[in-house]
Amino acid sequence: MTWHRKPLAGLDLETTGTSPEADRIVTAAVVRYGGGRPTETRTWIADPGVTIPDGATAVHGFTTEAARTAGRPAGAVVAEVVDAVTALVDEGLPLVVMNAPFDLTMLEAEAARHRVRSLFARSAPRILDPRVLDKRVDRYRAGGRRLEDLCRHYVVPLTVAHDSSADAIAACGVTWKLANRHRWLTRLPLDELHERQKRWAADQQMSLRQHFASTPGKEHRALDVRTDWPLVPPMRSGVWTGA
Template identity: 35%
Template sequence: MTAPWHLQRLAPFDLETSSANPEEARIVEAYVGYVGGGLDPIDREPLLVDPGVEVPAEATAIHGYDTAYLREHGIPSEQGVPIAAQAVADAVLEGIPLVGQNIRYDLTVLDRECIRHGVETVEERAGQPISLVIDTLVLSKYLDRWRRRVSAEQGAHVLKTTAQVFGVAWVDEDAHGARYDALVAARVAWQMGRIAHLPLAQRPRVLSGRDDRRPLFDDLAVDLPTLFASQKRWAAEQAASYQEWLRSPKAGEKRDVNAVISGEWPVQAAPVPIP
């Protein structure tokens, strides 16, 4: 009998980049490891990459890497991107699910970087689509849609908040490195899976709202292909809901009546040409 997905081998994955826009972002740090499944973890050193472009101050403020440091300590992007892509493709080939927070962003950035450098994408290297992914952002939004922001600075579904909701330790000084964020996301996913496989009466009330939301965890107590299909649907629904909100007066200063939010997941299709 196959073990529940949270007890199987998982591949935590995360990137640190130069931009929040996946079409423009360049990789500055990448991490892929292996945890769980009754085996010893494989905890590689993060791959530091010189992106070949200036790193904006707002990006440096998040991950701590500035242009000068990356030029001195990182490997050139044309070397780093294929290494990162192959590490992710290896997990896909082995049937080990990738785990991350908002992993659509990371997979899309990696896809664009491969195209930009003229090397094989993850799916081309694996010879198959990416079809086993656990995205803690998609799961968090599904389980706890109405969770409120912690503060003006800390959103309702950012990794820090979700970690705190699910009892996973968070250290601000260590956060926003690729290795740290990937492993925290894997621990959050493990907690989600653990709760989902408990009997209803034993599930802790970790979700917000007055209604008992614990039955929603039933939708996580499934096999990995079913969970992947569900996340694909939930991601599309979440994107449509956000798009509707952005187009409405409720968005206030953020309102954009022409807003278009892609619901593609786990990788957004590439525009032509790639900048």
């Protein structure tokens, strides 16, 4: 039985901003998807301990006051999220994360900040990133590559964009549809597919870097393009010590 016929684990985070090393988790969802069973979902709301900027609120709907009222201490939430993901990974499930370097780096940085033993310190997850996979199998397709775009292309329901539960489920659905359409992916062992995604992601990001570098007015954006996947290494960040 190929890996896409078995359950998938999924992770999604909504955050205070766009820096995975410095910003904080506001909501999180961990799901068990597929394999002939109903989807199982766990969700969390955290009080990030910092002000949530208006721009982030416009994306996921949580104000600073709402997160403080409904949320639990961030350290407890981070510990439970890491525990939930580790348990599924230790069952042998691949972990689906849309734009993995953002969410996984965020989770590792938060674990360091709250002195929680992190996912990558506890396990060796095999990651499936639908963003990387889609760009590999359909490199020249016009249009966006956000989760909403992929859901439209692969005909996957997305009930509420930027809701962590809905996004985690949709990312798993996209990954399943993508693999079912491009069966050669399912014939690769998960360990090999994980390693190939490292190379594919690096190539994709290098291409983006070159595009910015050669586009008038966008040259400065080339400096911010990262090629690391699925995790930005700790030595690249100044906050991984728990600051």
